[in-house]
Amino acid sequence: MDGIFIGMGGGKPQAIDLKRANRHGLIAGATGTGKTVTLQTMVEGFSRAGVPSFVADVKGDLSGLGLAGSALGKTHAAFAARAAELGMTDWSYEAAPVQFWDLFGTQGHPVRATVSEMGPLLLARMMGLNETQEGVLTIAFHVADKEGLLLLDLDDLQAMLAECAARADELTTSYGNVSKQSVGAIQRALLQLRTQGGEHFFGEPALELADLIRTDDAGRGVVNILAADQLMASPKLYATFLLWLLSELFEQLPEIGDPDKPRLVFFFDEAHLLFDGAAPALVDTIERVVRLIRSKGVGVYFITQNPIDVPDKIAGQLGNRVQHALRAFTPRDQAAVRSAAETFRANPGVDVATAITELKVGEALVSLLQPDGSPSPVERTMIAPPRSRVGPATPEERKVLVETDAVGAKYDQAIDRESAEELLAAKTQEAAAAAAEARAATEADKQAAQAAKAEAKAAKEAERARIAEQREAANSPWAKIATSAARSASSSIGRQVANEIGKQVFGGGSRRRSNSGGIMGAVVRGVLGNLFRG
Numbered sequence: 001m002d003g004i005f006i007g008m009g010g011g012k013p014q015a016i017d018l019k020r021a022n023r024h025g026l027i028a029g030a031t032g033t034g035k036t037v038t039l040q041t042m043v044e045g046f047s048r049a050g051v052p053s054f055v056a057d058v059k060g061d062l063s064g065l066g067l068a069g070s071a072l073g074k075t076h077a078a079f080a081a082r083a084a085e086l087g088m089t090d091w092s093y094e095a096a097p098v099q100f101w102d103l104f105g106t107q108g109h110p111v112r113a114t115v116s117e118m119g120p121l122l123l124a125r126m127m128g129l130n131e132t133q134e135g136v137l138t139i140a141f142h143v144a145d146k147e148g149l150l151l152l153d154l155d156d157l158q159a160m161l162a163e164c165a166a167r168a169d170e171l172t173t174s175y176g177n178v179s180k181q182s183v184g185a186i187q188r189a190l191l192q193l194r195t196q197g198g199e200h201f202f203g204e205p206a207l208e209l210a211d212l213i214r215t216d217d218a219g220r221g222v223v224n225i226l227a228a229d230q231l232m233a234s235p236k237l238y239a240t241f242l243l244w245l246l247s248e249l250f251e252q253l254p255e256i257g258d259p260d261k262p263r264l265v266f267f268f269d270e271a272h273l274l275f276d277g278a279a280p281a282l283v284d285t286i287e288r289v290v291r292l293i294r295s296k297g298v299g300v301y302f303i304t305q306n307p308i309d310v311p312d313k314i315a316g317q318l319g320n321r322v323q324h325a326l327r328a329f330t331p332r333d334q335a336a337v338r339s340a341a342e343t344f345r346a347n348p349g350v351d352v353a354t355a356i357t358e359l360k361v362g363e364a365l366v367s368l369l370q371p372d373g374s375p376s377p378v379e380r381t382m383i384a385p386p387r388s389r390v391g392p393a394t395p396e397e398r399k400v401l402v403e404t405d406a407v408g409a410k411y412d413q414a415i416d417r418e419s420a421e422e423l424l425a426a427k428t429q430e431a432a433a434a435a436a437e438a439r440a441a442t443e444a445d446k447q448a449a450q451a452a453k454a455e456a457k458a459a460k461e462a463e464r465a466r467i468a469e470q471r472e473a474a475n476s477p478w479a480k481i482a483t484s485a486a487r488s489a490s491s492s493i494g495r496q497v498a499n500e501i502g503k504q505v506f507g508g509g510s511r512r513r514s515n516s517g518g519i520m521g522a523v524v525r526g527v528l529g530n531l532f533r534g
Contacts, residue, residue, distance in 0.1 A: 004045035006038075006322065008086045009366055009381030010349070016042070016320050018049060018261040020369035022294050024317055025301040026310065028340070029324025034362045038322055039267060039303060040065060040386040043223055046265050047096045052213050052221035055267040056228040056242065064389030065223050066098035066401045079385035082362065086384055094387045097216040098223045099405045100398060103201045103241065107227035108402055109411045111241075112203045115151040116141070118244055125282055126198070126240040127189035136182040139175045140164050149420035153203040154190055156420035161186055163424055196234035201241065204415045209252055211407055213264050222406070232270070239273040243286065246300065250289050253296040263297030271302035272309035287314050306336045307343070315343070319369040322383075325359035340365075344378035355380055 003015035016025075027042075029035045039055070043065060046053050057063060070076065070093065083091040100108030115123065120141045124134035140160050144151050151157055164171055165183040172178050193199075214222040231238045246266060253263065268274065275283065290300055302310055302318065306326070310318070321344065328334045341352040344367050356365060359380070366381040393401065 004042060004049065005088075005384055006041065006045075006366060006368070007364075007381040007383040009379030010347075010377075012379075014366045014368060014376075014379060014381045016045075016368055017371055018051075019258060019371065020319065020373065021046075021051070021265065022258065022262045022297055022299040023319035023369050023373075024290060024294065024299055025320035025322070026307065026315070026318040027301060027303045027322045027324075028305065028307040028326075029364070030305055030327050032361065033324035033359065034364070034383060035303060035324055036061060037362065037386060037390065038324070038364060038383050039269075040388065040390065041384050042301070043265075043267065044096055044387055046262075047221040047223055049261060050215055050219050050221050051262050051265055052215065052224065053265040053267060054212055054224040054226070054245070056226045056231075056238070056269045058228045058232055058269045060227070060229045060392045061390070062225055063098075063100070063227075063393040063398055064391050065096045065225065066100075067389040067393055067397060068095045069093035069387060069389050073390070075385075075390050079390075082382065082385045086382060088384060091385065092387065096223045096388055097220055097405075098225055098401060099211075099214075099407055100225050100227060100402050102227040103231055103237070104197055104227075105200060105412075106230075107398060108225070109407050110200070110414070111207050111226070112201060112411070112414070113206050113241075113244060113248075114204060115153060115157050115202050116145075117206060117248070118202070118240075121282070121285070122240050122244050122247070125278070126236050127186070127193055128236065129186065129189060133182050133185050133189075135176065136164070136178055137161075137186055139171060139178055142175065143171065144420055149423055150418075152417070152419045153421075154194060154199050157202075158187065158190055159421040159424045161190075193237070196237055197230075198234075198237055201237070204417065205411055207245075207411070209248060211410070214406060216406075228269070235273045235276075238270075242268055243274060243289075246289055246293065246298075247285075249298050250293045250296060253293075253298065255295050256297045257295055259297045262299045265299045265301065267301045267303060269303045271304040272306070275309065275311060283311055283314070287311070287317070290314055290317050306332075307340045308332075308336045319375060321365075321367050321375075322381075323356060323365040324363070325361075326356050328357050345375045347377035347379065350378055350380055352378055 003017050004021065006014045006016065008014065027035050027038055036059070040062065043053050043055055043062075055062060069079070101111045102108035103111050118126075120134065120138040124137055129137060140157070141151065143149075143164060144160050149156075149160060151160060161183050164178055165180050168178045168180060168183075212222075212224050216222060228238060231241075246268075249264065249266070256263070274286065278286075293300065301320075304310065307315070307323065323340050323344075326333060326337050326340065328337050337353055337356050340356055344352055344365065346352075350365070352365060359365070362383050364381055364383055365378050367375050367378045370376050
């Protein structure tokens, strides 16, 4: 059979046509109605057809896909009888090739993405930011990109937000209002994200999509199982991660139109988490990705309890449908029954509204796309039993499967290369060093000026002291006596010299000459006396 056998309904096989498997699908039904077994059967079928898949293991029981079922298992008798009833002559237990992944790195290979790859839209949704805060976050991403600052982990984003707060006035002028209050709100949301384990997800080495799209040596598609039991405690992180992965597939994979079989099938369990509280813009983004990723060769299958959990414009893209029983106990349940009944292509032999509440465990209403692209009439179908173990692998079995898969230790060791946090820290240190140097230079100039001023003041004080000392010495009693004595001595000497000169000039023989020379002598003595006194 060229397809994925689902079961028998209406007396004929019900199978997903591989050429239409990229047209997406839905598995719905109440708890305990057999959704997990249907999912396991479909995943195994895609693997045997050489189509890799990615599935979130919310309850932990899908880890059994990596182990063969056993005749000693409690479900063996029921499954064997069902296989015989469906005419599955080739049915036997076998394991599927698996790779285990875990955002926390405890139950599988670590899954990481960089903050830049996540982008502001998905990150804002993950942190529950409002429109204004999302705008500030977008500005932070834009500035980081413009200035060549890599945003790899939450530390980088936190450092970039602090940088934006410090440059709020500058950035507000260029990009719009950047308030410190909004930055603070984002920082608090980042702290909450860290407490939910988000810091384990952001970083390097980032997941390479090629490691998800693998086949084993036998040509079987590898089943990538995400351990989501712990992740479910952080529903926004869970939903945002899967949406990011879907977006990365859309952006990186080339267009191939409608291939003979999908390149990858993506199973989104607990799909309601993706849409609960989602803004209209985000729902539009999901709808666009789901609609267009088909041409990339990727099929997306949503698994949820209630079909009305999926918005109408997205549900309209889901061509392959498996509807297990619904319990119409509440008005919402009754609305779900009516909605499910209206979405199937009518079959005169099946009363969908009645059958949907009467289905046994392992039964489902099935409508699949036919080779011409039209949906088949709905049929009440018995689902084929799985070949792998129904139930979880033990921790020891999981460890062996992780250590022996093709991924190896590629993602086990985190890498912390130079990015925004380090560059901004270096920039801050350089600015601090320059400021310290400027302060030191200013202080040195100030000290030199103070020293020169003190030196000038000291010289001035010394000069004043010298002058004061001279004055004090000049005004002392002994100085005055010495000065008086000197003046007296000089006056006496002057008179003697003058008399002697007068005698030599005017002579001293007679009284008259003595009288005549007396006048001139007095003049000379006066002049000389003054000279000596001066």
